Amino acid sequence: MRGELLYEGKDWDFGTIQRIHDAVADIAHKELGLDTFANQIEIITAEQMLDAYASTGMPLFYKHWSFGKRFAQHEGIYRMGLQGLAYEIVINADPCISYIMEENSATMQTLVIAHAAFGHNHFFKHNYQFRQWTDPEGILDYLSFAKAYIANCEERYGHAEVERLLDAAHALMPQGIDRYPRKRPLNLHMEEKREQDRKEERERVYDDLWRTVPGRARGAKQMAGDKRRALLGLPQENILYFLEKAAPRLKPWQREVLRIVRLIAQYFYPQQQTKVMNEGCATYCHYRLLGRLHETGQIGDGSFLEFLTSHTNATRQPFYDSPSYNGINPYALGFDMMRDIERIVREPTEEDRYWFPEIAGTGDEMEVLRHVWANYRDDSFIAQFMSPRLIRNWRLFHVVDDREQPNLEVSAIHNERGYRDLRRSLSAQYDVGGYAPDIQIVDVDLAGNRKLVLHHRVRDGKMLELTNAAMVLGHLANLWGYEVLLQEIDAGTEQVLKEHMVRPEQG
Amino acid sequence: MHIVDRRLNPGGKSFANRQRFLRRAKDMVEKAVREASKDRAIGDLDSPGEISIPSEGTREPTFRHTQGSRRDLVLPGNKDYVEGDLIERPRGEGDGDGSGGQVGRGDGQEDAFRFILTRDEFLSIFLDDLELPDLAKRRVAQTEKEGLRRAGYTTTGTPANLALHRTLQTSLSRRIALKRPKQSAVDDLERRLAEAQSRDEVEVERLSAELEALRHKRARISYLDPIDLRYRRFERFPKPVTQAVMFCLMDVSGSMTEHMKDLAKRFFMLLHVFLTRRYKRVEIVFIRHTDRAGEVDEDTFFRSAETGGTMVSSALQEMLKVIRERYDPGVWNIYAAQASDGDNLSSDNPQTRELLQNHILPLCQYFAYVEVSGPNAETHGYVPHHGQSSLWLTYAALQKENEKFQMRRVSRREHIYSVFRQLFQRRVAKTAEVG
Known part of the structure; x- marks a missing residue:
């Protein structure tokens, strides 16, 4: 079947975009079996792209100086011509919003639509991480609520006050994430209503008389330590959550702001864990989609070459000794692994049959991939699907850098003995548990001086960096309102390596 | 699918954030501006320029690891290493291999923060808290000059000020109000007349009469009438x-x-x-x-x-x-x-x-x-x-x-x-x- 060209040359208009979208949708849904949220495509200028960069890609966000700083940074880099802008930004919302830049040529728009509006979109809708932690329907409403709420706080309590609170909350943002689901699923719609109800209830039951009732003397009975900790839900790794629920000196609006920051951090959590898969999925999809468009004669040879150029640039992986090496490119890794799965499913070798008996030769690569996209995150994906062949192609090797040894040691290369080691250690690099410090609130002395005790479990001698830690702990102490003690404890020997003690600034 | 054109949305979404950032870093930015202005030729003073400020105060701290005692690197592109090879530790604390630099790079970036101030920002910081003495006195003085500004439309004026858009709008509404027959109606009748020509004389008669009436009406109600004309109006106003x-x-x-x-x-x-x-x-x-x-x-x-x-x-x-x-x-x-x-x-x-x-x-x-x-x-x-x-x-x-x-x-x-x-x-x- 040969279709008509969707467009010619570089220029495009809204009609072109619509035609491209429909053509891509046709292939995506019928041939690849992708299932996506409805699409909303928004056309923006370079300036607006810079704006969007600064606020972590979201169209609306509350105001804070750090976004201004980020904007200044990106702007500087962009103006000096050191780095181009991304061609698109896509937002995990329902409908799924893709921003595309007006400067893009028609081919680039096709690529971007295939990549974002179908690849990422499908991934957002199906991956278990996103399904568990995000609420695509509610996110935009929630952000607009957050923005209004914080602006409102600024008006009521002053810029400085809100800024100080946000600074502190941002510092603790990485510690504001639930890694395991709590009982109740998130519903951002309800959040806004709940805050409303809470306020009304407060106003309804307000009775000045209570103030005059003399307080009862507290029962001085000390709760048993374990019971007390259990009641407070300790140990707790979600520091922001704990503060929101238990910090004694925070005002209600401050708790709400902490909650906002925490929920937004949680919303972005799946993206950190699925960078390789998400980009891999989108790249694989656009590769298949554009290839198909070209086969069916809907885009010309010239456009296809233009596409291949961008595609190749995006999926380039320089070797470790190249000057342009800057870590492993998630686009390249994800795309290559997915192409490799396609190969294993369609034309498996003996080796593949041995390593991947459950998928080798089953014939329908899309079915396998859809399953993979839905049920894995980066570390498990790599641990499961990195094939010996790909390890050979990439010529991966594993270097151990032990401070106590004079030399670095190559512990595995791409050979029979090395495959499993390489696969395991590469996977470990994408494990959130590995790179984020493991910090938990373990105890608090509510009856006494209200000291908050935290533990950092140190693995492989990775202590906390001092300047940063001191600043974050300062913020934490200010939020908590009393002393904070952080102990760094070696995970193996249970030995206390270091103690940080911080007092709050005021009162 | 929806396509939304956001290009015309008001830009400068980040403006407020940028203001906040500058306010936050005010002291340091001020100092940096002073420093920068020393090196500049004074003639270029009011051009925009890059300044860099120390990162203290605009640092965004989070808990981070130091490098620790053991690092695992998985790198692509092995050429001739085999298992068990020992590599000399690259100088510069193992940054030569380019990976694992995550921690190191993050810190390095924070030493100084470079960004570009616009001309206005630069000058307002540069000239901040300076004041022209006695500025107020003459501002209220009756030093007035006449200026012109747009003030709606008028029915008279010079051809140069003809407001085409508005004129055609009026013409259109007049034509609609007076029911001026459209060209398509005339065309339609002509076509029907031509069809009926050979077959039905009564019909031909009726149609030609109708056509005649239409043409007559079109001639009477002109497409563009002098009363449609609108001109842009300007009025004078005193300009302090x-x-x-x-x-x-x-x-x-x-x-x-x-x-x-x-x-x-x-x-x-x-x-x-x-x-x-x-x-x-x-x-x-x-x-x-x-x-x-x-x-x-x-x-x-x-x-x-x-x-x-x-x-x-x-x-x-x-x-x-x-x-x-x-x-x-x-x-x-x-x-x-x-x-x-x-x-x-x-x-x-x-x-x-x-x-x-x-x-x-x-x-x-x-x-x-x-x-x-x-x-x-x-x-x-x-x-x-x-x-x-x-x-x-x-x-x-x-x-x-x-x-x-x-x-x-x-x-x-x-x-x-x-x-x-x-x-x-x-x-x-x-x-x-x-x-």
């Missing part, structure tokens, strides 16, 4: 003028060295930048003097040298003359800056003083005197009267009596800015007497 003239007076006699002229030039440029920020229109008059004075263009003013004695009063005379001829003090805000090495003919001093006090200062908003000297002036001490020149002494008395008059000494390039700031420091107490 904020304009200023800046007099640059400089001694160009032999005793002024290049260095001193450079100092003077920098001072004048600063003043110019400052004035252009406050007034829409700023004119500059350059007057140079030896024992005679004359108005010259900028180039001559700074470049060419003259020889002769020094009579400051001549320059003041010239200034008065120019004011009388071209700059009515009722309409213009007048600022003057004088630069000199302080030499003056002793017999000229009383006259200078008299001119300034009784004639010039009453007309001026502000008169600043900068005494420039060689870079090592302080150490030489050749100037009589305990380091005070004759002109300085003459003026010193004036400064006490008149707030409009300020004077400072400057000997080095890097002091220009602080001297400038001292001269234009916002004066809090003054507001009471304005009005």
Whole structure:
């Protein structure tokens, strides 16, 4: 079947975009079996792209100086011509919003639509991480609520006050994430209503008389330590959550702001864990989609070459000794692994049959991939699907850098003995548990001086960096309102390596 | 699928955040701007520029790991390593391999933070808390000028002002109101007439009558009628003028060295930048003097040298003359800056003083005197009267009596800015007497 060209040359208009979208949708849904949220495509200028960069890609966000700083940074880099802008930004919302830049040529728009509006979109809708932690329907409403709420706080309590609170909350943002689901699923719609109800209830039951009732003397009975900790839900790794629920000196609006920051951090959590898969999925999809468009004669040879150029640039992986090496490119890794799965499913070798008996030769690569996209995150994906062949192609090797040894040691290369080691250690690099410090609130002395005790479990001698830690702990102490003690404890020997003690600034 | 065109949305979403950021880093940005302005040619002062500030205070801390005792790197592109090979630790703490630099890189980036300030931001920080003295006085003066502005439409006017869009709108609504038959209706009838031609005579009759009526009606109701015409209307309105003239007076006699002229030039440029920020229109008059004075263009003013004695009063005379001829003090805000090495003919001093006090200062908003000297002036001490020149002494008395008059000494390039700031420091107490 040969279709008509969707467009010619570089220029495009809204009609072109619509035609491209429909053509891509046709292939995506019928041939690849992708299932996506409805699409909303928004056309923006370079300036607006810079704006969007600064606020972590979201169209609306509350105001804070750090976004201004980020904007200044990106702007500087962009103006000096050191780095181009991304061609698109896509937002995990329902409908799924893709921003595309007006400067893009028609081919680039096709690529971007295939990549974002179908690849990422499908991934957002199906991956278990996103399904568990995000609420695509509610996110935009929630952000607009957050923005209004914080602006409102600024008006009521002053810029400085809100800024100080946000600074502190941002510092603790990485510690504001639930890694395991709590009982109740998130519903951002309800959040806004709940805050409303809470306020009304407060106003309804307000009775000045209570103030005059003399307080009862507290029962001085000390709760048993374990019971007390259990009641407070300790140990707790979600520091922001704990503060929101238990910090004694925070005002209600401050708790709400902490909650906002925490929920937004949680919303972005799946993206950190699925960078390789998400980009891999989108790249694989656009590769298949554009290839198909070209086969069916809907885009010309010239456009296809233009596409291949961008595609190749995006999926380039320089070797470790190249000057342009800057870590492993998630686009390249994800795309290559997915192409490799396609190969294993369609034309498996003996080796593949041995390593991947459950998928080798089953014939329908899309079915396998859809399953993979839905049920894995980066570390498990790599641990499961990195094939010996790909390890050979990439010529991966594993270097151990032990401070106590004079030399670095190559512990595995791409050979029979090395495959499993390489696969395991590469996977470990994408494990959130590995790179984020493991910090938990373990105890608090509510009856006494209200000291908050935290533990950092140190693995492989990775202590906390001092300047940063001191600043974050300062913020934490200010939020908590009393002393904070952080102990760094070696995970193996249970030995206390270091103690940080911080007092709050005021009162 | 929806396509939404956001290009026309108001831009500058990040503006508020940027403001917050600048406010947050205010002290550091200010310092950086001061530093940056030292190196800049003063002529480029008001171009945008990159500044860098230390990251303290705009740091966003989070808990981070240090490198730890053991790192695992998985790298692509092995060429000839085999298992068990030992690699010498690359110098620079293992950063040579480029990976694992995550921690290191993150910290390195934070040492200094570079970004670009726009022209406006740069200037507003640079000139922050400076104020033009006596600015308020002339702003309320009845210095008015007429301006034109758009004010709706009119039915009469010159063809040049014909508002096509509006005219056709009126024409369209008139045509609709009067039910002018459309061309398509006529075409339709003609087609039906042609079809009926051979078959049905009664029908032909009826149709041609109808067609005739239509054509007649079309002819009567014209497409465009004189009553449709609309013209853009303009009205005059009084425009308050904020304009200023800046007099640059400089001694160009032999005793002024290049260095001193450079100092003077920098001072004048600063003043110019400052004035252009406050007034829409700023004119500059350059007057140079030896024992005679004359108005010259900028180039001559700074470049060419003259020889002769020094009579400051001549320059003041010239200034008065120019004011009388071209700059009515009722309409213009007048600022003057004088630069000199302080030499003056002793017999000229009383006259200078008299001119300034009784004639010039009453007309001026502000008169600043900068005494420039060689870079090592302080150490030489050749100037009589305990380091005070004759002109300085003459003026010193004036400064006490008149707030409009300020004077400072400057000997080095890097002091220009602080001297400038001292001269234009916002004066809090003054507001009471304005009005």
